[in-house]
Amino acid sequence: MLIYNVTINIDDTVHDSWLDWMKEVHIPEVLATGKFMEARMTRVLVEEETGGTTYSIQYLSKDRETLEAYYKEDAPRLREDGQKLFANKFVAFRTELEVISEQKQASNSATEFLFTYGTLQDSPTQIAVFSRSLQGKDAVLPGHKIATELIAGLYPSVTRSDNASDSVQGKVYAISGMELLKADTYEGSAYHRKKVVLESGLRAWVYYGRSMG
Known part of the structure; x- marks a missing residue:
């Protein structure tokens, strides 16, 4: 998982209109590209010597390939829109962050069981999707097999x-x-979720490929 971070200092003379545009137009358009799972906008709590207000917008990308596709297919157009509206009124720089580790207090409201067989077993993926690392148990799904056809040729x-x-x-x-809803977002439209009975007798959710289950 990668975080695409955009830090922007915006001039006070256009601050309010820019902020509305970011929240109501630009960030939704970035998410609409389908290249990011979520976005978070924060204000940097520092007084800039040069004036203005600084914000950080962080977009969560599934992998390097998806982020590179955004750079190539969408970023030029979306950046141009901002330049047309707020030319010479902001300064921006962009960085990429890799999620290494994150810990949160375990949730006491666990009411669902999810059987996983792929990337959701990886701790960095769990942290990116659920904001915590999960503690799981080995399990067996009987009467099933891994499909020979990969989703999008990869998964x-x-x-x-x-x-x-x-x-x-x-x-x-x-x-x-x-x-569980966050897992739905991560898996995307290529998968659908169904209840199954594991070898242990536990009923759990599992994700099938749209053409598989």
């Missing part, structure tokens, strides 16, 4: 098997209902 999916002895090894996590 695995499970499918039901005609062979009852087939099974998929994975991990099961206890998460909250809100975290």
Whole structure:
């Protein structure tokens, strides 16, 4: 997971109109490209010697390939829109951040179980999606197998098997209902979620590829 950070100092003479435009137009348009999972806008609490107000906007990208696609396909047009409206009224610089580790107090509202077999088992991915690292248990999904066809040529999916002895090894996590919705956002439209019964008898959610489940 990568964070695309844009730091902007905006002139006081256009501050209010710029802030409205950022919140109501620009950030929604950036998210509408489908290249980012979420965005966060913060004000930098420092008095600038040169005046103005400084903000940091952080966009969460799934991977390097997706971020590079944004740079190539969307960034020039979106930056041009800002230049046309607020030319010479702001200074911006951009940085990339890699999520390494983040810890939060564990949620006490875990009401859902999620069986995973792919990237959601990776701690950096969990931190980016749920803002915490999950503690899971080994689990088995019987009557299923990993599909030979990859989603978008990159990502695995499970499918039901005609062979009852087939099974998929994975991990099961206890998460909250809100975290389950975050997982939906992460998996995207290429996957859909269904309830299954694990080998242990536990009922859990699992993500199938749209053409698989």
